[in-house]
Amino acid sequence: MLLDYVILGVLAVRRLSGYDISRWMDGSGRYIGYGVKSPQIYRKLTALVDRGWVAFEVDPREGRPDAKLYSLTEAGRQALLEWARSPYEPSPRPMDPDFKLRFLFAGQLGPEIALAVVDTELAYRIKHDGTSADFPITDVYEGQIPELDPDWAREVHIMAHENGYAYAHSYIAWLQLTKARLERLLGR
Amino acid sequence: MLLDYVILGVLAVRRLSGYDISRWMDGSGRYIGYGVKSPQIYRKLTALVDRGWVAFEVDPREGRPDAKLYSLTEAGRQALLEWARSPYEPSPRPMDPDFKLRFLFAGQLGPEIALAVVDTELAYRIKHDGTSADFPITDVYEGQIPELDPDWAREVHIMAHENGYAYAHSYIAWLQLTKARLERLLGR
DNA sequence: GCCCCATAAGTTCCTACGTACATAAGGGCG
DNA sequence: CGCCCTTATGTACGTAGGAACTTATGGGGC
Numbered sequence: 455m456l457l458d459y460v461i462l463g464v465l466a467v468r469r470l471s472g473y474d475i476s477r478w479m480d481g482s483g484r485y486i487g488y489g490v491k492s493p494q495i496y497r498k499l500t501a502l503v504d505r506g507w508v509a510f511e512v513d514p515r516e517g518r519p520d521a522k523l524y525s526l527t528e529a530g531r532q533a534l535l536e537w538a539r540s541p542y543e544p545s546p547r548p549m550d551p552d553f554k555l556r557f558l559f560a561g562q563l564g565p566e567i568a569l570a571v572v573d574t575e576l577a578y579r580i581k582h583d584g585t586s587a588d589f590p591i592t593d594v595y596e597g598q599i600p601e602l603d604p605d606w607a608r609e610v611h612i613m614a615h616e617n618g619y620a621y622a623h624s625y626i627a628w629l630q631l632t633k634a635r636l637e638r639l640l641g642r
Numbered sequence: 643m644l645l646d647y648v649i650l651g652v653l654a655v656r657r658l659s660g661y662d663i664s665r666w667m668d669g670s671g672r673y674i675g676y677g678v679k680s681p682q683i684y685r686k687l688t689a690l691v692d693r694g695w696v697a698f699e700v701d702p703r704e705g706r707p708d709a710k711l712y713s714l715t716e717a718g719r720q721a722l723l724e725w726a727r728s729p730y731e732p733s734p735r736p737m738d739p740d741f742k743l744r745f746l747f748a749g750q751l752g753p754e755i756a757l758a759v760v761d762t763e764l765a766y767r768i769k770h771d772g773t774s775a776d777f778p779i780t781d782v783y784e785g786q787i788p789e790l791d792p793d794w795a796r797e798v799h800i801m802a803h804e805n806g807y808a809y810a811h812s813y814i815a816w817l818q819l820t821k822a823r824l825e826r827l828l829g830r
Numbered sequence: 831g832c833c834c835c836a837t838a839a840g841t842t843c844c845t846a847c848g849t850a851c852a853t854a855a856g857g858g859c860g
Numbered sequence: 861c862g863c864c865c866t867t868a869t870g871t872a873c874g875t876a877g878g879a880a881c882t883t884a885t886g887g888g889g890c
Binding site: 486558590 | 778
């Protein structure tokens with residue numbers, strides 16, 4: 455479960471309330487392309503408390519409802535480290551949040567881990583770039599509805615994929631630059 | 643529900659089996675950043691048949707299990723058009739598949755629709771670019787776990803967001819270029 | 831000659847997640 | 861004065877969707 459380690463990851467930096475985590479998701483976490491809504495965060499937090507990975511203490515607030523400040527337990531710290539060191543399997547879809555989450559919350563534990571994740575992702579992306587078992591639906595046009603002009607449909611499909619390809623390439627460029635930066639930092 | 647209109651959208655181009663749609667998702671559809679697995683596609687297809695938006699006929703295959711070829715009904719055609727012409731509300735997260743799906747499956751019905759979607763998305767992205775209610779968790783470091791070096795953590799968070807910002811900007815550039823192209827095409 | 835894998839087309843089962851609502855206190859606004 | 865927004869934490873309910881299995885056939889490797 456990704457959300458487990460997202461929560462462990464943010465709590466590794468500092469103690470937060472459920473509401474804080476929710477705000478982070480809607481704020482800077484927005485660019486990660488991942489975000490669950492507050493109910494799921496509260497649910498997951500109580501589940502993590504039950505599992506003994508996080509603990510909380512009540513933080514009294516003047517006038518407003520008391521907040522619970524969650525923090526990692528020793529077991530939670532272990533679980534986070536174990537996940538960060540476990541092999542990373544890239545997702546077939548390049549825009550999936552898998553890599554960004556892994557890079558952020560495993561990578562923050564040290565440059566070696568960050569480099570390993572970037573390396574794995576880069577190798578996967580280069581290997582699978584363009585080599586998709588393509589199934590181009592616009593190649594055969596059967597005139598299902600009169601509103602759809604086949605030439606225009608093909609045009610739009612090309613434009614949409616242009617966008618996707620552009621992203622895929624700039625993404626690979628970022629991975630390569632980041633890899634180089636991390637290697638220099640580690641003296642390799 | 644997005645998947646409803648994704649399926650109506652692909653079926654508008656031509657008749658497909660559930661398996662075909664699934665292959666498209668894993669193939670070129672992969673770059674859209676959206677993809678549900680086959681069980682959900684079959685479930686949705688039967689639901690759409692129940693709602694009367696799509697119909698199927700059995701296509702006997704030599705040796706292999708027979709396929710069901712799905713196509714739009716008149717009601718389905720209407721539903722797709724209604725959706726394509728309804729106002730488009732961008733998602734707060736720029737990497738969400740909402741825009742790409744809308745651009746592809748509403749936009750394929752005509753340049754005016756495509757332009758309207760691009761226009762709305764561009765305005766939203768320019769307005770909300772950077773103006774996030776930021777909640778930077780790395781600003782306060784509380785030393786939850788000894789493995790985490792606060793300076794390094796901050797570095798990794800910056801790198802991860804660099805990636806996100808870079809995407810956001812190249813995305814806006816693509817939107818602007820596409821807008822210009824569509825306007826020229828429509829003689830505006 | 832056997833086994834495993836890929837293609838093809840689904841079904842069963844479980845759960846993660848979202849929508850809408852509840853509570854409660856304080857502050858801004860019209 | 862009443863109304864909505866923010867902070868903060870949830871609950872209840874419904875559903876979208878994923879993992880694993882099923883069935884059937886043809887092809888490739890050993």
